[in-house]
Amino acid sequence: MKDIRLCDNGEFDRIIKLSEKYNLGIEVQTFTDPYLDNMDKVIEHHRDKLKLLNKGKSLHAPYWDLNLGSKIHGIRNETMNMINFAYDTAKKLGCSEIVFHNGYIPGSSYPPKWVERAEKFWREFFENKGDSITICLENQFELDADIIKAEIDAVNDKRLKVCLDIGHAHANSKISVEEWIIELGDRIGYYHLHNNHGSQYIKNHNNDEHLGLTNGNIDINNVLDLSEQYSPNAVWSLEPQNEYMEESIKWLKKNRRGNK
Template sequence: MNIYLSHLLDDKDMKSVLEQYTVGIETIEFGIGDSLDCKEKSLKNYKKKLGGIIEKPSLSVHGPFLDLCPASFDSLIRKVTMERFESSYCMAKEVGAKHIVFHTCFNPMVYFGSYWEDNSKKFWNEFLADKDDSIKIYIENVYDTSYENIANLIDRVNHPAFSACLDIGHANCFSKVPVEDWVNGLGKRIGHVHIHNNDGIKDSHNGILNGNIPMFDVLSKINEVSKDATWVLELNKYHEIISSLEWIKENNLFK
């Protein structure tokens, strides 16, 4: 089992999980503005921290998102977003990460889907112009109300490193479209999956069975439509991580 675990636990609990299971780490360390302001120090500190947790974990990076928007109509907001995304990408390369995740930053109260899609296409074409596919770049739904614009954007950008991070907890909470429809709609565009459960009202990042998402059906369908997608447990309670990993293993879901 080579699932990733979001580094939301304290280091002691992370070490305990990593000693029991073959899992990678998805770090949020380089999604924080202060870390990006002091890149060399942040890289040194995180490498030291990882060395104390496990020798060589498989790494994924969650990029910055607070106060940023690649689809902004404001050129200065786009500029600082580009700078922050570039910084986090360089840091991901420095630590040998295999993936980096960025939010779509879609806000249904601000953007019509077509405007968001057009603006995002321009941004991502610029960002990806000098990138190869050595690091996979995933865009993650948060407040997105449907999958169509994400699917269209991925198709229009058409870059081998660029695909979707389907966050099934966010889809369940912020969209009226059933999670199963998100899976079918994005299909093979899904390269990465954030897994957590909730009651459809609050984005609580619960364990796999603590919520109303039909997890067995959803994860089985993901295996059908995108069998090579990587999975990340985005949970913040130690006991729910352990029970979720055991449930995945018992049901032979991760391929």
């Protein structure tokens, strides 16, 4: 049975009710902010509710201003602090995956050297870590799959996979979502599923619209078919804006995708 989860988009209490209603897992995004007030109480609240959810659980790590392949030691070290914070929080919450952004900006660094630094970063991070949590690298501004593919292959650790965000790939990259899937194959362990209209170059417009599955121009049926072909064991995590969440769940069920 397909492992399907709902991204809470920072509204944990609202979305976990949908997880319970439709018997689906959840991706907790509350802790993308590592400076929450009353952190211990917030973690306790989430832990208590997640104990009652007998489905898959994952955590989205902080991502603002981070870059794990940076040459600047302060940036690199703070990025390490944030992934360690996410790892500790995920253990407390019983999560099996952490979604984490590379922070790579195309053109800002020579890719082979960036990958070398990223490899060192991950080897340091995984030292003395167990194998109960998988880190899933999410694409954001990458123009193609090359740098993530090189990073995964260089580290060569089963605890490091790809989170393919199909909306980011469609809005920001120069290749199709389908090409991303074919190129990365079973390196993909996790998907963020939402839709948009691609690069539109409209003033004051965010191309990463996070619409419902059928509200943009990504061919969702084709993308999911390729997902099942090339990365059949990957988690599907729905990440539209919350106003589109329930209709996207219903679309998956109506079209006989995953859980019924």
